[in-house]
Structure formats: C-alpha cells, structure tokens
Amino acid sequence: MKVTVVLKRILSYTRPYLWFLIGALLCALLNVALTLLAPVLVGDSIDYIVAKGQVDFPSIARILFVLAGAILLGAFFQWLMTLCTNQLTYKTVRDLRVQTFHKLSAVPLRYIDGHSHGDIISRVVTDIDLISDGLLQGFTQLFTGVVTILGTLLFMLTINVKIALVVVLITPLSLFVASFIARRSHKMFREQSAVRGEMTGYVEELIGNQKVVKAFSYEDRAQASFEEINRRLYDCGVKAQFYSSMTNPSTRFVNGVVYAAVGIAGALTAIQGLLSVGQLSCFLTYANQYTKPFNEITGVITELQTAFASARRVFAVLDEPVESPDAGLPKLTDCDGRVTAEHVDFSYRPDTRLIEDLNLSVSPGQRIAIVGPTGCGKTTIINLLMRFYDVDAGQISVSGHPIDSVTRQSLRSCYGMVLQETWLFSGTIRENIAYGKPDATEPEIVAAAKAAHAHSFIRRLPQGYDTVISEDGGNLSQGQKQLLCIARIMLLSPPMLILDEATSSIDTRTEIQIQKAFDKMMEGRTSFVVAHRLSTIQEADRILVMDAGRIIEQGTHEELLEKGGFYAKLYNSQFAPAQ
Structure with missing residues (x-):
C-alpha cells in the first residue's frame, strides 16, 4: 500500500x-x-x-x-x-x-x-x-x-x-x-x-x-x-x-x-x-x-x-473480508431441536481434507454423543453446527431451515455451549453468570448457580455473588471456573445444548452431581455431547463414532458394544481390567 x-x-x-x-x-x-x-x-x-x-x-x-x-x-x-x-x-x-x-x-x-x-x-x-x-x-x-x-x-x-x-x-x-x-x-x-x-x-x-x-x-x-x-x-x-x-x-x-x-x-x-x-x-x-x-x-x-x-x-x-452478511435474513424463531446434515464436506486447509460426506439426522429432544480419537473432527462438527465455520459443500439445517438462510445470532441463541476451555472476564460472579442474560434477576442467577452446584462455593467467597474475580478467573480453581460456565448456560435454558468435555476439569463426585443437573437440563432438549470419557455418555440416545472426519458407527451404547467394532475397542481400552 x-x-x-x-x-x-x-x-x-x-x-x-x-x-x-x-x-x-x-x-x-x-x-x-x-x-x-x-x-x-x-x-x-x-x-x-x-x-x-x-x-x-x-x-x-x-x-x-x-x-x-x-x-x-x-x-x-x-x-x-x-x-x-x-x-x-x-x-x-x-x-x-x-x-x-x-x-x-x-x-x-x-x-x-x-x-x-x-x-x-x-x-x-x-x-x-x-x-x-x-x-x-x-x-x-x-x-x-x-x-x-x-x-x-x-x-x-x-x-x-x-x-x-x-x-x-x-x-x-x-x-x-x-x-x-x-x-x-x-x-x-x-x-x-x-x-x-x-x-x-x-x-x-x-x-x-x-x-x-x-x-x-x-x-x-x-x-x-x-x-x-x-x-x-x-x-x-x-x-x-x-x-x-x-x-x-x-x-x-x-x-x-x-x-x-x-x-x-x-x-x-x-x-x-x-x-x-x-x-x-x-x-x-x-x-x-x-x-x-x-x-x-x-x-x-x-x-x-x-x-x-x-x-x-x-x-x-x-481490509480483511467479513463473514458473509446476514442482515437481510430472517431470524430463527421456531427452533424445535431438529438438526440435519446432508453430504457435508469441510476442511480447514484446502490441501487437508477433514469432514467428508457427513450425513446426520437428529430428532427433537435426542441426546447425541460424539466420540472418537483426537483429531477425528468432533469439535469441528460443533464449529459447523454453530456456524463458526461455513461448510465447503452440503447443507446443515436446524428445524428445517438451512443455517445459512437465517441470521447467525438467532442460530447461536438456540444453543447453550459449555466448552472444555473455560472463559471468564474480570467482574463479579453475578456478572459472569449473567453474561448471556444481563437482565437476569437475583433469584434466577442463584437458581442457575444451585443447578450447577456452584452456589455452595460462591457463598464461601468473601463477598458471595459480588466477589470480583480476576481476568479469566485466576483466583478460582479450574473446577470452580467450569461450574460458573455451566451456571451461565443453566441461566439461559436454551432449546439445544452443546457440551464439549464440559466436566473434564471437575472432580468425580461433583461430576456425578453435574451430570444429574445436565440430565435434568437436557430433558426435552436436543443435546450434543463431545466426550473422551465414555462413562459420561452411556445414556445417550445415539452415539456417533467418528474417525478421520467420517461417522463410522452409530447407535446406542449397548448396540455399539454388541457390534464389537471401533467403539467397543475404545470402550474396552478405558474399562478393561489391567492384565
């Protein structure tokens, strides 16, 4: 220039x-x-x-x-x-x-x-x-x-x-x-x-x-x-x-x-x-x-x-090109939790293929678990569902609407997402929980914290919900930060959930409690659960087993074990007794 x-x-x-x-x-x-x-x-x-x-x-x-x-x-x-x-x-x-x-x-x-x-x-x-x-x-x-x-x-x-x-x-x-x-x-x-x-x-x-x-x-x-x-x-x-x-x-x-x-x-x-x-x-x-x-x-x-x-x-x-504009597109207002993916192809780099010919049909209220080895494309599917990245070919639809035909904001508001990596900002506990709903009332915030099993440790903090945490929650443990992120989603109560290793930083006892809270929150809601620990997804309605960007097996926990395929090997590698 x-x-x-x-x-x-x-x-x-x-x-x-x-x-x-x-x-x-x-x-x-x-x-x-x-x-x-x-x-x-x-x-x-x-x-x-x-x-x-x-x-x-x-x-x-x-x-x-x-x-x-x-x-x-x-x-x-x-x-x-x-x-x-x-x-x-x-x-x-x-x-x-x-x-x-x-x-x-x-x-x-x-x-x-x-x-x-x-x-x-x-x-x-x-x-x-x-x-x-x-x-x-x-x-x-x-x-x-x-x-x-x-x-x-x-x-x-x-x-x-x-x-x-x-x-x-x-x-x-x-x-x-x-x-x-x-x-x-x-x-x-x-x-x-x-x-x-x-x-x-x-x-x-x-x-x-x-x-x-x-x-x-x-x-x-x-x-x-x-x-x-x-x-x-x-x-x-x-x-x-x-x-x-x-x-x-x-x-x-x-x-x-x-x-x-x-x-x-x-x-x-x-x-x-x-x-x-x-x-x-x-x-x-x-x-x-x-x-x-x-x-x-x-x-x-x-x-x-x-x-x-x-x-x-x-x-x-x-001068960087912006995301394709969606100002004139309608909002997604009637989200019932139905998700379909038809012949979806995607790669981060043109010379390295990742997702190829992905087909998926999820009914309202189903719990979908996504498992597979590292780098198989589990998180990439989440990125595509949220439209953080656009597909190279094929189409993803929510409630019958192609996701590129509605605004990104309305699409993303249909999901509540808890990631493995926590993110908190410098502010009070109350402000962090109400990040997605700034006008939330005090009882709503407390109820969300209780549902996430965060209320007890918040009460022990010097100023309770008014305690100011440092940037990225540096004065909290990793598990406590994760609980606050979960409470943030509990407060929103969205029609669909995405849980990407959401309990990976939480101790086993708390994880059991959180899992119960998730079970209650997932009732009637379409949920996508990405997990490495297969014990957390045994109750899923359907388990998608991925490898090299493709769904190679799908079914319930029992069905996949009976097949004795890739999933059964993954499961046995985690739970088989040591010889």
Whole structure:
C-alpha cells in the first residue's frame, strides 16, 4: 500500500471532525502570521536607533507594545491550535480503534484462529497509538512548518526579492536531504512494526502459559527465542533510528548554509545602501525561522514513518473480508431441536481434507454423543453446527431451515455451549453468570448457580455473588471456573445444548452431581455431547463414532458394544481390567 494511499485513508477518518481541522488550520495561520510579524517590528525598532543619543523612544515604545500584543495573541492561537489538533487526533484514533475492534467481531473465526492473538492485540493497541502520535506530530508540526516556510518566503519577498531568491535556490538542498533519508528509513520502520507485533504475540503467548513453560523447564529456550526476536527488533530499530537521526544534523548543516548566504548577501546589500540595518536583522531572523521548520519536519519523519507502517498493519485488518452478511435474513424463531446434515464436506486447509460426506439426522429432544480419537473432527462438527465455520459443500439445517438462510445470532441463541476451555472476564460472579442474560434477576442467577452446584462455593467467597474475580478467573480453581460456565448456560435454558468435555476439569463426585443437573437440563432438549470419557455418555440416545472426519458407527451404547467394532475397542481400552 503506497504512502499516499495510507495517508488518504487516515485523513478520511478525520472527515467527521472537519471543524476541528478547519479551526486548527486557521489558528496555525494566525499564529504563523503573528510570529512572522515580530521580526518586522524588531527591525523597525532597530531603525529607530540612529546613533548614540539619537533614539526615538516614543516610536520604539509603540512598537514594543504592538510586539507584546502579537506575542500574546500568537501564544493564544498556538494553544487553541493544540486544543483543536488534540481533539481531531484523539477522536479520529478513537473511531479507528472502534472500527478495528468491530472488524475483529465481523471477520470469520478462521482469521482469528490463523493469527497470533498477541499480534492482533498489538495492532489494536500499540499500532493505533503510534498512528495517534504520528497524526498529532503531523498536524501540529508538519502543517505549521509548511505554513511558516511559505509565510517566511512571502515576508522576505516583500523586503528584498534578490536575497529571498538566494534562500529559494538553496531550499531544494534541504528537500533532497530529507527525502533521501526518508526513503531509506521507511523500509526499516515497516520491518520494526512487524517484528514488534511478533514480539507482542510471543510475550502474550508465554505469559498466558507460564505454568506449561515452567512444567517443561522451557525457561531457557523461551529466553533464547525471546532474545532472538529482540535482536531482530534491535537491528531494524537501530537502522531505522540511525537513518532518522541523520535528518536533524543534515538539515542543520543546510540551515547554516542558508543563514550564511543570507548574512553575506544582506551585508553586501546593506553596504550598497539598499537595505537598512533593521531590515538586515529582520532577514537574518527570517532565515532562522525559515530553516527551523525543516528541522521540525524532518524530526517528524520518524513519527510519520512509524505511523504509516503501523497504519498498514491496522488497515490490513480492516481490509480483511467479513463473514458473509446476514442482515437481510430472517431470524430463527421456531427452533424445535431438529438438526440435519446432508453430504457435508469441510476442511480447514484446502490441501487437508477433514469432514467428508457427513450425513446426520437428529430428532427433537435426542441426546447425541460424539466420540472418537483426537483429531477425528468432533469439535469441528460443533464449529459447523454453530456456524463458526461455513461448510465447503452440503447443507446443515436446524428445524428445517438451512443455517445459512437465517441470521447467525438467532442460530447461536438456540444453543447453550459449555466448552472444555473455560472463559471468564474480570467482574463479579453475578456478572459472569449473567453474561448471556444481563437482565437476569437475583433469584434466577442463584437458581442457575444451585443447578450447577456452584452456589455452595460462591457463598464461601468473601463477598458471595459480588466477589470480583480476576481476568479469566485466576483466583478460582479450574473446577470452580467450569461450574460458573455451566451456571451461565443453566441461566439461559436454551432449546439445544452443546457440551464439549464440559466436566473434564471437575472432580468425580461433583461430576456425578453435574451430570444429574445436565440430565435434568437436557430433558426435552436436543443435546450434543463431545466426550473422551465414555462413562459420561452411556445414556445417550445415539452415539456417533467418528474417525478421520467420517461417522463410522452409530447407535446406542449397548448396540455399539454388541457390534464389537471401533467403539467397543475404545470402550474396552478405558474399562478393561489391567492384565
């Protein structure tokens, strides 16, 4: 993506705040005009000093009074410009962050699963902050610098055209130096942003799995991997900063050339009587003011290069295709629990087939257990039923409606899902249980907790249901977190259930109690139970035995044991007495 395209897209987000932009531009113009007026006033006051004892104090006093007013007004407009640019920048970045977060909710789950979560977090947080810094620097310094350069040239032309032309002829040297360095540093800043995202992803991955790291004594290898990424970040960062750091001394050298040229040309002109001493002083001040913005502009290059590199990463997220729209589709309102799958094919990668020619017919209220070895496609079926992924071929229907003909939200609201991996957020116990039903009453929440056998341990917490748990429930045991997730579904009481190893983290005694609660909750509801422990699914109406993405056996527990096939081998491997 070209820099001009990136800049155009960034500026498109400022459109709703055009008045702040206009205000900032007007304030910048007035501030620059008043700043450029000061050297003229100083030059005039110098010309009123003719010789020793021949000073026109009344005229100087009047000029100093006007000068003080110009300085005060200039400071006021600069403050107002900063206020406008801050409002413009932070409102623009706020909208960009909101849109990016919203996009992450709209992209297919395949995108989230296929990218490092830390890298995605880096794009939403760090990269957008860097865009904010670049915008702020750009509006406050870049625009003001350009206006100052143009205004200074205009004032110099009104004083003496020949000396002004000397400045104009040397100007391309500053532009050449700035563009030369910018081209070489841009590539390094892009690489720096990419490696920074990689490091964020790696750190997030390790911090979130410290127990595993320590359990396998992986600390030294983790440190080595981190240092390797850090070394690459150091290398590209040093190169980027090296090139960008050359801009200031290079432009300062050019500034010295400009100042010397103006001084020499002005002195020769003054000797000829074509320029007063005050005008020469004014010219020298303008020479400084003219070259100073080049220092500021080149100093902003580092921020802008980083901002553009970060903007590319953010726009890459925004340009991701979203899930197929379903805004015009009807809602699924008459869910009776009937589910069918006809000749369904699906794979996560085109070169690796997984689900092939899956056919399934589930009647309302049936309990369907799905068993099989790891990687056979059990969880994939759940992903397809919930339409987290769309099928490659075939069709899945709920209550006679193809699931791609109704809205995803209405389809997913028909299911209550408890996964093996628990998810809780930082908040109270009450808020976590009521996650899917925020308007739930206190008695409903307590009843759901009792049904999930979570009420007793919740009462023992310091503030009961008002106890605030840390992110992901870090101050609770794994079993307690699972009980809260189960209570969350108990509260919703949906027409269909999905239990994916829902009791895997619970002790045997509690599991028996939960199983009874599940039995009660599953009465009259279609249920899909994914299990490795076959003892938990013996009462299922039908057991689907999967292998390599295909249903190879199905029937009740007794029927499958009598067949003596794949299921019987799985069952016997778990319960056969040791020889």
